[in-house]
Amino acid sequence: MQPSSRVTIRDVAARAGVSVATVSKVINQRYGVAAETNARVLAVIEELGYEASLVAQSLRNHRTNVIGILVADLEPFSTELLKGAADAIRGTGFELVVYSAGGRTSDHVGWERRYLSRLSGTLIDGAVLVTPTVTNVQYDAPIVAVDPHTGPSDLLTIDSDNLKGGRLATEHLLGLGHRRIGMLTGRSDLQSAQLREQGYRQALQAAGVTVDESLVAVGAYDPEIAVDAARELLSGPDRPTAVFAANDISAIATIEAATQLGLRVPEDVSVVGFDNVPESALCVPPLTTVDQPIRRMGQRAVELLVALIRGEQPDSFHVTLETSLVVRQSARAFPSP
């Protein structure tokens, strides 16, 4: 990158024959600039194609009008959330920047603390944290957490009714006649994962089915971990006839594992997922899953954050949206008719 090729405020000032302060005033529409000077500076700005450096500006001003969305990775869930966030940002006057920690969060717990430290106060006025790995990120800037970490926290949070969702999925399988129902659990540090598992256990218990712990394996919301765990789960002689996976990614991985083992879905194993990301409809067979309104969660998170930044009192500290069952074709009656 050649030095000096970027147009700075000094270039504009020099070309217009004024000081940088004057140019700054023109840019920020401050009072005290002669109409003629104003016009001349504006012309030079146009001519040179000058735009103020966001970085330099935010180092001075503490308000930047950009909000950050910090995600562990860019995968179906987080990108779906981004669509909702984008919907909500329009017309607010804020801009959106997304930071991705680049997956593999396992080897870097606390990435959001790091990112927040690096960005907040400068660059962003507030942040939405998606599936954070820690509970307490105390910062001066407003923060909203989506699908938060377990444990008590003073953060504002958005989530969906994971407990009910877990129950719904399991009850569906029970209703189809399954009794040996396995579960691929999620990222144990997230509330959502714990609640989905709890819903699973509650539903089984309510139906008088004892949980066989050998049928519960960790999928960690991760496709690779899930595919291994699912293979293991489905390999035994006494394998489950149905599997509830804690998210769609794991459910898809389960179908993959089943296929590798020569098992057909849903004829030999039924699979139910969680999330209802668009990919769940693409998979073969189309996935029966629990819908959580991901886009709406992204929207609410941004709305809440913007209100906070504007100094308004939030009307609620924890928002929980509804979940519901979406029946497609990956689960069917047992024993097979």
Add this chain to the structure above:
Amino acid sequence: MQPSSRVTIRDVAARAGVSVATVSKVINQRYGVAAETNARVLAVIEELGYEASLVAQSLRNHRTNVIGILVADLEPFSTELLKGAADAIRGTGFELVVYSAGGRTSDHVGWERRYLSRLSGTLIDGAVLVTPTVTNVQYDAPIVAVDPHTGPSDLLTIDSDNLKGGRLATEHLLGLGHRRIGMLTGRSDLQSAQLREQGYRQALQAAGVTVDESLVAVGAYDPEIAVDAARELLSGPDRPTAVFAANDISAIATIEAATQLGLRVPEDVSVVGFDNVPESALCVPPLTTVDQPIRRMGQRAVELLVALIRGEQPDSFHVTLETSLVVRQSARAFPSP
């Protein structure tokens, strides 16, 4: 936001009883710091939870190791691309930041020039431009364009075989017996839109069908514009029996418009889309569409950009990936059997 609550290098220096310069050296692992001092500073950094401000750093250093992805909006196409970009970024040592112009690009042509000006040189080392609205963004930082603007350009570009895709879609419809085939075109400033339309025209011509210009309407890749255009197109007494929409979003909008008009898809109108975003499988009926490998495009774009930033010669200046037809259920034989 309370002032002074952010931990800065000065806080660390004060607490460790050294100068900021020394702290900086410790952070950057420069030579010339006593082992003992080093340890003490490190301890304070840990204690205070200090992280260097990305903004301040990048104002000084011209290298930041972050690359930017500039998108017009966060919708199915761009988010799909992001997934590929995220795949490619792992292990490169670069971080990813996504900037969204917040849709409604129509009222702001040249958003990417503005963003680039605001970010490049500071904050990002290079950028991927997704569906840019202008052709010449000359910058000191490396740039790769995905689905580029029309007209000659010196940018490195990634796209897919849009001409062939347009032909494939139209030939499929012709093969089903359709002759009155309408088209909902895309954003006319993008090469992809022009080529898809050209493919449509070529296929019709090759089949000896004259293009009825009243059957060609502008959808602009935009759901709202598309739904209106589709309604118009399908309202006439002499309506088309099939519509090729320039992207899946428009195709889904077409199905919506048809439904509003009391027309069934595919019984009364066949619809074919373009992109094969996950949403295309979710729609009712599942969309027959042209697949372009969006994730792979995102991957290639990032790979190319990283190579460029590292000063390597790119092996190619324009990468065009394959397109293929995906038959689902939104198009069927005409006349209906």
Add this chain to the structure above:
DNA sequence: TTGAAAGCGCTAACAG
């Protein structure tokens, strides 16, 4: 081995 000072691009007081 350490620190003082300059400066990245910008804005805000304050003088002129």
Add this chain to the structure above:
DNA sequence: CTGTTAGCGCTTTCAA
């Protein structure tokens, strides 16, 4: 109305 100056948080000479 305009320019000078200081400083945001950081890194990098250069002296001490």
